[in-house]
Amino acid sequence: MSWIDGPMMGFDTETTGVSPHTDRIVTAAVIRRHASAVEVSQWLIDPGMAIPARATEVHGITTEKARSEGARPADALEEMATALADALGAGIPVVGFNVQYDFTILEAELARHGLRTLAQRLPQGIRPVIDPLVLDRHLDTYRKGKRKLIDMCGTYQVRVVADDLHAADADVLATLDLVPAIARRYPSLGTVTLQDLHDQQVDAHRAWANRFRAWLISKGTTDDLPSPEWPVATVSTEASETDSRALS
Numbered sequence: 001m002s003w004i005d006g007p008m009m010g011f012d013t014e015t016t017g018v019s020p021h022t023d024r025i026v027t028a029a030v031i032r033r034h035a036s037a038v039e040v041s042q043w044l045i046d047p048g049m050a051i052p053a054r055a056t057e058v059h060g061i062t063t064e065k066a067r068s069e070g071a072r073p074a075d076a077l078e079e080m081a082t083a084l085a086d087a088l089g090a091g092i093p094v095v096g097f098n099v100q101y102d103f104t105i106l107e108a109e110l111a112r113h114g115l116r117t118l119a120q121r122l123p124q125g126i127r128p129v130i131d132p133l134v135l136d137r138h139l140d141t142y143r144k145g146k147r148k149l150i151d152m153c154g155t156y157q158v159r160v161v162a163d164d165l166h167a168a169d170a171d172v173l174a175t176l177d178l179v180p181a182i183a184r185r186y187p188s189l190g191t192v193t194l195q196d197l198h199d200q201q202v203d204a205h206r207a208w209a210n211r212f213r214a215w216l217i218s219k220g221t222t223d224d225l226p227s228p229e230w231p232v233a234t235v236s237t238e239a240s241e242t243d244s245r246a247l248s
Contacts, residue, residue, distance in 0.1 A: 002190040002191070003093065003190070003193070003194045003197075004179070004180055004183050004189075004190045005035075006034065006092075007032060007033065007034035007092050008032075008033055008034070008092065008093050008094075008095050008130070008176060008179065009030060009031065009032045009033075009083075009084070009087040009092055009093070009094050009095065010029070010030070010031045010032075010033070010094075010095045010096065010172035010173065010175055010176045011028075011029070011030050011084060011094050011095070011096045011099065011102055011103075011172065012028065012029055012096060012097070012102060012168040012169075012171040012172045012175065013025045013026075013027070013028045013101075013102045013105060013106065013168060014026050014027040014028070014055075014058065014059035014061070014167070014168050015047075015055065015105060016047055016049060016051050016052060016055050017052060017054075017055055020100075020101050020102075020104035020105035020108060020233065021104070021105075021108050022108075023105065024045075024047035024048065024049060024073070024105075024109065025043075025045055025047065025073070025076075025077070025105060025106070025109055026044070026045055026047055026051060026055070026059065026061050026066055026070075027042070027043060027044050027045065027059060027061060027167075027168045028042070028043045028045070028076070028080055028168055029041070029042045029043075029168035029169040029171075029172045030042075030080060030083045030084065030172075031169065031172045031173065031176065032087065032092070033176055040169060041079070041080075041083060042168065042169055043071060043076040043079070043080060044061070044065075044066065044069055044070045044071065045066065045070045045071050045072075045073050045076045045077075046066045046067050046070030046071065046072065046073065047066060047070075047073065048073060050063045051063045051066060059167065059168075060167075073109065073113055074113045074114075074115060077106070077109050077110055077113060077115055078115055080106065081106065081110055081115065081116070081117075081118055081121065084106075084118060085118055085121040085122055088118075088122055088126060088127065088128070088129075089121075089122060089124075091128070091194065093128045093129065093130045093194055093198075094128075094129050094130070095129075095130045095131070095132075095172075095175055095176055095179055096129070096130075096131060096172075096175060097131065097132055097133055097149050097152075097171065097174075097175040097178070098131065098133050099129060099131045099231055100131070100205070100227070100229075100230050100231050100232065100233055103118070103126060103129075103231050103232045104232050104233045106118065107119065107232055118232075119232070126231055126232060127195065127198045127231075128194035128195055128197065128198040129198055129201070129231045130179055130194075130197065130198075130201070131201060131205075131230075131231070132152060132175060132178040132179055132182055133147060133152070134201045134204055134205050134208075134230065135182055135186075135189070135201065135204075136152060136155075136182065137204065137205075137208050138200075138201075138204035138207075138208070139182070139185075139186050143155075149171060149174060149175065149178075152178060153174055153177075153178065156178055156181035156182055156185065157181065158174060158177045158178055158181050159177075160174045160177075201230065201231075202230050202231075205228070205230035206228040206229075206230065208226075209226040209227060209228040209230075210228055212226050213225045213226055213228070
């Protein structure tokens with residue numbers, strides 16, 4: 001049986017901003033799906049900081065709502081990390097769209113709150129992971145147009161309600177649907193083992209990031225360059241120092 005027919009766990013976060021090193025998780029969803037069985041876990045978190053208006057426009061969570069209804073970060077993060085580590089430890093792939101961001105911010109948040117990171121919980125590494133964005137960039141490199149989640153759902157004929165996207169649970173379900181849709185277009189994906197597929201994505205992301213970094217630098221951009229590491233980007237020393245100052 002192909003891994004496509006087995007269980008998968010989707011993961012997505014909505015946050016206070018775009019920096020995985022210094023921003024905070026506001027909502028998150030972890031959804032385990034196998035055939036018709038679906039188990040959903042969701043969290044609303046008080047991030048301990050004001051949620052910028054721009055972030056609220058994306059996911060709809062205000063500072064007031066997070067403070068009044070959100071869980072303590074350490075409690076929610078521990079539950080989240082336990083669910084993900086249990087799945088990965090059992091060989092169940094974790095699926096996420098542009099998941100490098102979500103894993104990186106989760107690892108930063110766990111470290112910030114003195115909790116064991118996924119890397120510390122998983123001796124074999126954070127694997128196997130599947131990212132439809134990484135797959136699509138590699139398999140259809142020269143396709144023109146945007147590659148946001150809503151765009152790729154259109155490309156691979158995955159039905160979504162556009163207004164629901166940017167809610168973590170809706171994003172996870174759409175991403176879980178994308179994986180078999182991509183595999184239907186590229187059937188050879190289903191013949192690769194999960195461990196080999198993970199390693200191929202590591203290489204594919206590195207190649208894309210290095211090309212894109214070189215192009216950005218050639219245009220004079222030196223900030224916010226993509227990290228070639230996947231599925232987690234290393235937290236830089238500067239980011240750690242910024243976090244320490246912000247929390248002091």
